Amino acid sequence: NAGVTQTPKFRVLKTGQSMTLLCAQDMNHEYMYWYRQDPGMGLRLIHYSVGEGTTAKGEVPDGYNVSRLKKQNFLLGLESAAPSQTSVYFCASTYARTGGNTEAFFGQGTRLTVV
């Protein structure tokens, strides 16, 4: 089982460049999320989606855009990368059921460096 797959795993960007991170899940999950992880700050939610064609802002959405054109894919875009966006990015997904053990399944992470 692939679970949640992120591509790429590593990337170095120059300031001002753009890129798209791809997240794919094969568990038929309705909900998908993008988090970023920075030292000493845990994971923070960037954007999320509760279904195909829907997206919403999380805690730290500025500088990012997302799209959920297909249920299994959730794309995170950086239009003009900045050094402050150097981070490790995690995609996650869950079932639509709320309450109880709604375990989030995570991708392996993407380490992005903006120079």
Added chain:
Amino acid sequence: AQKITQTQPGMFVQEKEAVTLDCTYDTSDPSYGLFWYKQPSSGEMIFLIYQGSYDQQNATEGRYSLNFQKARKSANLVISASQLGDSAMYFCAMPLPGATNKLIFGTGTLLAVQP
């Protein structure tokens, strides 16, 4: 507002001993859950254990157990018989209110198991 606090940035434990990782939370939601995730040096996020606020007994999963004290708003992770492979970052997390399963995370505790 929801908040998760992990006050131990780092901890050491001797192999085969038990260790408790602290997590306190603040929420106004009458029904909530607490998750613990492990992040080894390889970077992936691994689900360990879940406890719901209305669960009558503390959750256990193999060597992991939750010391859930609702009145004190704490959900400490207890790892029994520590192994070298337990060396990792550990995060406590809680879903935000609303039917989205969005998680907020603590800042994590880095556990080092010594032989």
